[in-house]
Amino acid sequence: MTFVQTITGTPADPAALTPAAARAVFRTGLSTPTSGWCAGATQANLIAVPREYAYDLLLFTQRNAQACPVLDVTEPGDPRTSLAEGADLRTDLPAYRVYKHGEFVAETTDATEYWRDDLVAFLIGCSFTFEQGLLDAGIPVRHLSSGKNVPMYRTNRLCRPAGRIQGPLVVSMRAIPAAQVATAVQITSRYPRMHGAPVHVGDPAGLGIAALDQPDYGDAPITCDGDVPVFWACGVTPQAAAVAAKLPFAISHAPGQMLITDVADTNWSV
Structure with a gap:
């Protein structure tokens, strides 16, 4: 390759x-x-x-x-x-x-x-697409400010299969200050055609992610004290399928x- x-x-x-x-x-x-x-x-x-x-x-x-x-x-x-x-x-x-x-x-x-x-x-x-809305609300987008790619992970959640297509859900992660998580959920939920609200907030183990600093795609996450990992469904899912x-x-x-x-x-x- x-x-x-x-x-x-x-x-x-x-x-x-x-x-x-x-x-x-x-x-x-x-x-x-x-x-x-x-x-x-x-x-x-x-x-x-x-x-x-x-x-x-x-x-x-x-x-x-x-x-x-x-x-x-x-x-x-x-x-x-x-x-x-x-x-x-x-x-x-x-x-x-x-x-x-x-x-x-x-x-x-x-x-x-x-x-x-x-x-x-x-x-x-x-x-x-919805990251501008986060920035406008004063929510940091840490991979963007650090010049990195967003971290993405294959999860233990299986997508519903269709014919010959099957595979795991892939998620992207953004580290959000705890006090701003609710606002991030509200903003992103307004964009259902851009994955919408998060699929998981908090402990990565809930998605079968063993090491947050070792994404399957993209760069290792940038986090700060008081951040909470927030996960959105990701358009890399069809690739994984x-x-x-x-x-x-x-x-x-x-x-x-x-x-x-x-x-x-x-x-x-x-």
Whole structure:
């Protein structure tokens, strides 16, 4: 398997970029977590599978909607999405992962050579979208302020299977000051299409997470005295399902490196 290296040249103020400008930067080969990029824009996870498995995956997303809230589904082979005008799903995310028969085989900043005419792409809501709401309320987003990727963990909770698709729930974690946990729950619950309210607050062992400082994806968490670990369902869940189900082929975003869409984050709040 191969990994990509992060290319230098991150814009001085990623939050101020338009989504189209950010996608143009990623098209040049910049691999970086997208938390904090393009303030006010919706971010989306990507999972693309052969058409033969698309119905099973669609059913899986419906049965596990908190982890897999679908924003768009493409026609087979089509790398375009209605969420981002002119975007190419093969090139306009910072990095991609390629899986074959449940094995991770490559990470790349350009998935064009791997794209197939039978691939159906799913764009799934991302918790990065609600982080601006947390910041506006004065709640720290510690991975963002420290320049890290959000920590993500496979849990002991199994998703409801669908056809040939099965796998564990994956969660992201943000360390929230205890006095602000209730506010964080209230804010994120307004974004059900971006995973909504947390699935767990407190002891990681309740999710089968043995070591909080050893995430399965992303970077080790940054915590401060008085913080409480708060866990949200994560759009990496379909990747974990593709691995567990040993699908013959799949392309996904690299965890934490999303498609930045043209859609305002306020479009998803309730």
